[in-house]
Structures are given as structure tokens and as C-alpha cells.
Amino acid sequence: MKKQPRGAGRPGVAILLPPRLLGGYVFLTQEMLLLAGTMKARSRDVVNSRLFDIAILSHDGRPVQTIGGIDVPATAALRDADAHEVVIVPAQFMPDEQIDAVERVFIDWLRRRYAAGALVVGLNAAPLLAKAGLLDGRGATGLPSERTLFARHFPAVRYTPSKPLVVDGRLITVSGINPAVDACAYVIDYCFGAGVSQQLLKVALTQALPSYEHMAVWAAQYKRHGDGPVLAIQDIVERALAHPPTLAELAARAAMSERTLSRRFAAATGLTLRRYVAVLRVELAAFLLRTSQMTLDHIADECGFASTSALSHAFLAGQGCSPIQYRNRHRPDARRDAADGDAAGSAGTVSGGGADSV
Incomplete structure (x- = not known):
């Protein structure tokens, strides 16, 4: 499969399709990022107003079936995608500490992208990031039901599922029933500044973020340096x-x-x-x-x-x-x-x- 061309000046966002995928995270994340573009441009032209070049990546470029039986098409395989500034990892159904062959492909790819400077965002996806070793010595959030998993198998991670958003350098973890909005707001703020992300939050959030989480999202525009x-x-x-x-x-x-x-x-x-x-x-x-x-x-x-x-x-x-x-x-x-x-x-x-x- 050939590497896909990137639009001039648009940051690249990779949304991953890991095994046992919860598909709603993929669809909502993609649509939130597209919605932000239409709001910034004040246009209904979704294609020409998009802010990002979005790639949907599976381990082999083939569709991935969600736990609900819906096939999510991939736009490329992981091996053909190596230049995205932002990586978004959706949640998996009932994750455990085991690493299968397909997950190994994702883990190796995540390590390379993070080492290359990518912003990595997990939507209730801390277990996969922990398996990759990216969260060792760092803070993370996720589902309360996974607290025991982290205590037993990933003790090096400071796991606090009570927090809706944890920012630790270029590793962002978001929790809750609908983490996509907060995650997309952070990504948009990181790439384009607070004005655009605030437009999205005004129409997408039903309640305000707690003050610290709001500040973490807002301050993303000053955190692109990697120091x-x-x-x-x-x-x-x-x-x-x-x-x-x-x-x-x-x-x-x-x-x-x-x-x-x-x-x-x-x-x-x-x-x-x-x-x-x-x-x-x-x-x-x-x-x-x-x-x-x-x-x-x-x-x-x-x-x-x-x-x-x-x-x-x-x-x-x-x-x-x-x-x-x-x-x-x-x-x-x-x-x-x-x-x-x-x-x-x-x-x-x-x-x-x-x-x-x-």
C-alpha cells in the first residue's frame, strides 16, 4: 500500500484501530476534528475546511471489526504511516496485561512515533500505552474498572481514574463515557491555539471542564516544544x-x-x-x-x-x-x-x- 499524500500545512492525525476496538471512539473523534474545521471556516464544506489530514490505521490496512460487529475501514496500514504529528488511541474492550501479535505491531509503532516527537492521546486507552512502556513513571487516567489491572501489572504508572484528563508531556490520557470531546479540544489547542478549541467546546460540551483540566487544555498551545x-x-x-x-x-x-x-x-x-x-x-x-x-x-x-x-x-x-x-x-x-x-x-x-x- 502506498503512503498517502498529506495536505499542505495540515497536521497529520492518526487514529488507530487496535484489536477489540470500541468503534464509537473512532467515529466521534473523527467527526469532532472535522466539526472544528467547519466552525473555524464558518462553512459547511467539510472537506475543504478540515484542519487535519486524518488517517485511520489498522495493523495491516484492512478493516477492523468493532465489538458491535461493525467494520471500520482503514485508510492505511501502520507500516505505511510514519509522519503523523498526533496519534489517537481508542479504547479496547476488556483489556488485560497480555500482548498478542497484532497488539505487538501497534506497540512497536507507538514507540517509534512517540520517540519521533508525536503527541500521543489515549481515549480510555491507558492499558495499551502502558504495555508499550510509554506510561512508566508517568501519570495517567482511564476507567475505574482498570485500577486493579494497573496495580498488579503496571505499578510504575501513577493511575488516577478519578481525573477526566491527565497531561504528562506529550502523553495525554482522557477518561469518561465520552472522552473524545476533551481529547479533540486538547489536540486542536495544541496545533492551532485556544480560540479554535474553545469554539468546539462551546457546542460539544454539556458541562464545563474542572478548572485544572480546562487550563491543561488551554495551555496546550504553549506545550509543543518537547522540553x-x-x-x-x-x-x-x-x-x-x-x-x-x-x-x-x-x-x-x-x-x-x-x-x-x-x-x-x-x-x-x-x-x-x-x-x-x-x-x-x-x-x-x-x-x-x-x-x-x-x-x-x-x-x-x-x-x-x-x-x-x-x-x-x-x-x-x-x-x-x-x-x-x-x-x-x-x-x-x-x-x-x-x-x-x-x-x-x-x-x-x-x-x-x-x-x-x-
Whole structure:
């Protein structure tokens, strides 16, 4: 089978068809990625507005039957696909620790693609990624029913099925009944930025992501660099915006000097560490304004701003409007808490946490 030509400028996405496939993940993932293209282009032309070149890969290029008896056609065999930037792995029915001959083909291919720099996304597919050794020493999520499997056979994996999304460098695992939406949002954000992924989430999600999962998806646009220590620092910062570690503490965790960390962080993300924290704080504030009834005082505390004035000043610079205007624009039914007042629109200090925070 000949290698398929790629569209100019479009990232390549490979959706795998492993044995004992749950086919719904394949169909929904493909359609979510196509939907995002039509929304960005504001067009019903699915073919010409697509954002990605999508390949559906089986081990030999032949159709794969789902557990429901539906044949899913493949567009290519694994051996003919070696240049995709993103790899999406759907779930399998009742996975175990055994590796059969067909799975071995997928495992070897996954290892090569990950080593070549691909972003690997598992949709309730942590067992196959664990068999490939990609999750050793890393965090992952998946189905609660697979907790025993990981405890017994993959103890090197930090398995937390309570989390809907776990980002560990270029390894993304997503769990739940319908993980495709969150996964596709992350992939789109990773390749095209937050604006396009937010368009998809507005029409595809019935409820908001928890704040950390939202930040992990949103920050994907700054994580295409592949610098492992910097990715680890980004993850730490995203989880602790209210009280971020100092530069000295982060440098100690990264086992490098403050100057080296600052230089590597800026080279990898295009932002200084201080600027990165500031951008994340404004985005988290916007998320909370859209999805909660929290007061501005509470939001300021949650995001690490020293006061509502500091929140308002940073928000005006980042979003072009006050927090109250933003909330009313995105949630016209939201009640304005009298305690918030319009006084929060006044200018104030820009810094969030204490003087020593990043």
C-alpha cells in the first residue's frame, strides 16, 4: 500500500484501530476534528475546511471489526504511516496485561512515533500505552474498572481514574463515557491555539471542564516544544496559580539554576515564566467568570491576584474589558453580586501573589 499524500500545512492525525476496538471512539473523534474545521471556516464544506489530514490505521490496512460487529475501514496500514504529528488511541474492550501479535505491531509503532516527537492521546486507552512502556513513571487516567489491572501489572504508572484528563508531556490520557470531546479540544489547542478549541467546546460540551483540566487544555498551545523539564514546570504552575512556587523552588524541582530555567522556559514557550503565570491567571479568571457564580474577591483569590483591583487591571489588559463586562457578555443571565460592584474596574497593581512568586 502506498503512503498517502498529506495536505499542505495540515497536521497529520492518526487514529488507530487496535484489536477489540470500541468503534464509537473512532467515529466521534473523527467527526469532532472535522466539526472544528467547519466552525473555524464558518462553512459547511467539510472537506475543504478540515484542519487535519486524518488517517485511520489498522495493523495491516484492512478493516477492523468493532465489538458491535461493525467494520471500520482503514485508510492505511501502520507500516505505511510514519509522519503523523498526533496519534489517537481508542479504547479496547476488556483489556488485560497480555500482548498478542497484532497488539505487538501497534506497540512497536507507538514507540517509534512517540520517540519521533508525536503527541500521543489515549481515549480510555491507558492499558495499551502502558504495555508499550510509554506510561512508566508517568501519570495517567482511564476507567475505574482498570485500577486493579494497573496495580498488579503496571505499578510504575501513577493511575488516577478519578481525573477526566491527565497531561504528562506529550502523553495525554482522557477518561469518561465520552472522552473524545476533551481529547479533540486538547489536540486542536495544541496545533492551532485556544480560540479554535474553545469554539468546539462551546457546542460539544454539556458541562464545563474542572478548572485544572480546562487550563491543561488551554495551555496546550504553549506545550509543543518537547522540553521535558519545562513541561513539568508548566504542569506545576498550572496546578498552583493561587500560590505558585517561587522561581528558586521551581529551579530546585527542575534540578537547574534559576537563570538556566528562565532561559530554557522562555526558549521553549516564547514567554517568560512570570508572563506565563500572568497569562494563565487571566485565562483562569475568564473561565471562572463564564462558568461560575463566584464573586470577584473569590476569583481573585483562586487565580492568585492580590486584590480585585489587580484582577481587573490584568483582565482589562488581557481581554479588553472589565471582569463584570466579560461575565455579562458571556453569561447574560448571571446575577451581578452587589459585593463585586463596578469598583473592581478601577486600576490597581498588576502583580498577583507575593513579591517572591513567579
